[in-house]
Amino acid sequence: MRTYFDCIPCAIRQVLDSVRMITDDETVHEQVVRAVLGLWEDIDMRLSPPAIAQQVHRIVRKITGVSDPYREVKDRYNRLALEMYPELKEKVAASPDPVETAIRLAIAGNIIDFGVNATVDEGMVAETISRSLTDPLDLEAVRDFKEAIGQAQDILYLADNAGEIVFDRLLIEQMPVENVTLAVRGAPILNDVLLADAEAVGLTDLVVVIDNGADAPGTILELCSEPFRERFEQADLIISKGQGNFETLNDCDKDIFFLLRPKCAVLARYLNRELGCQIVVRRGGELFASR
């Protein structure tokens, strides 16, 4: 997906959030913001928003020398989600359709995205989880999803954010785990999930976890490592979680299920869906047909 003009104010807000997490020094804020404005002035708008975010946050790291400003936020949301995990696991088990319930919760977990909204808090997470169980969901796509995970021999699950991966775990537990590989980002970017997060929430004990070798908040194949790209090619089913993975893979010619909440007006308009709705859609499905 290309970048839209409305992404620009949002991206500048995002970089301000990041640099303020690093330092209170306004001269640093100014240096970063001016460098990012310069980048945007000449940027190729055909790039996806995560591809631009990658360049932007490289500037932040270069100027501040801080590689992972979201480490604390990631730890906090991993812990928060792990505290919720036992109760949610029971909810899934007790549900008449555990896969559907787990999909709902996995999508709800996508609210924990500090790239889109730095004001995420525990109340928002709790409310989103609670609404997710009754909010509309494409049940035909859910049936299709269940069939696909039953048939696939090699499933690659692309995780999105820390904290959120605990909710992904609920869904992965409903899948044939021996067939599932989980992919995380290759280096810190926003609150996106890293190997350390997958370990912290016990996912490395459940499935094979690999990293994609890249520092973008999405999956930009040409920037990922060679081993990851091979793994991606080889998979017969991809499960793509979240907005950044959607924005970078929506034109990719593989069998992909996208699970996400559109959290900004640009993506909601692109998808022709409501902001904050629950989306499960297969690449080539109805949502794509209408485009």
Next chain:
Amino acid sequence: MRTYFDCIPCAIRQVLDSVRMITDDETVHEQVVRAVLGLWEDIDMRLSPPAIAQQVHRIVRKITGVSDPYREVKDRYNRLALEMYPELKEKVAASPDPVETAIRLAIAGNIIDFGVNATVDEGMVAETISRSLTDPLDLEAVRDFKEAIGQAQDILYLADNAGEIVFDRLLIEQMPVENVTLAVRGAPILNDVLLADAEAVGLTDLVVVIDNGADAPGTILELCSEPFRERFEQADLIISKGQGNFETLNDCDKDIFFLLRPKCAVLARYLNRELGCQIVVRRGGELFASR
């Protein structure tokens, strides 16, 4: 008031609103946005937000050739406010304290500001008016205001936006009109008020109306016309309406009453007040003492 980093995303959003009112041609949007990003990259952040907006909208006019994209919006809100006027005038007259009620309504009218929020609609205006009569207001400042307008021989009332000036009219009618001069902008900028708007709502029949000779969404004295500056110097009381006039005059060494609603988080934080509250404050008053 200087410009803050958070003004940057908002200013880019504002310029997108403007250029989209002018044309659907995305190549023009892109040309404008890139030029504005270039301007911001090197801008002096000690300038006030309206001083930067002035430069930004000059770029819009230069690239698009359109001088007044908000003309239709201004006409619409003048008409809307004029439709409300008879009922509100009765409300003021029937009120136990007509000046206080007129101040409340004049501040409520400040919601009609397409610079801060292009999604203003009639419902928001109606709701703001309705709340304004009971929302908290500094009644000591109101008493002070009444005393000051009784004593002043030469009052200069700096208007802000089209539509809003109908609400200003309710307040001006409570003042000794022979002592009042109303000032409007010198050239089109956002939905700020021009001489044509003052005429359209009958204010030219009530008081002397002058323009300030400038195209900024505020009152930047050094950029105003010589006659306006003389008139400003000569006045013994200034009534400054709205956010843009506040942001450009808050450091000015005159006797000024500021009437406004802070409509963005930056100004609310600067004032240490709630977003969207009603403010009437005299320069040198408590709000300034705490700074």
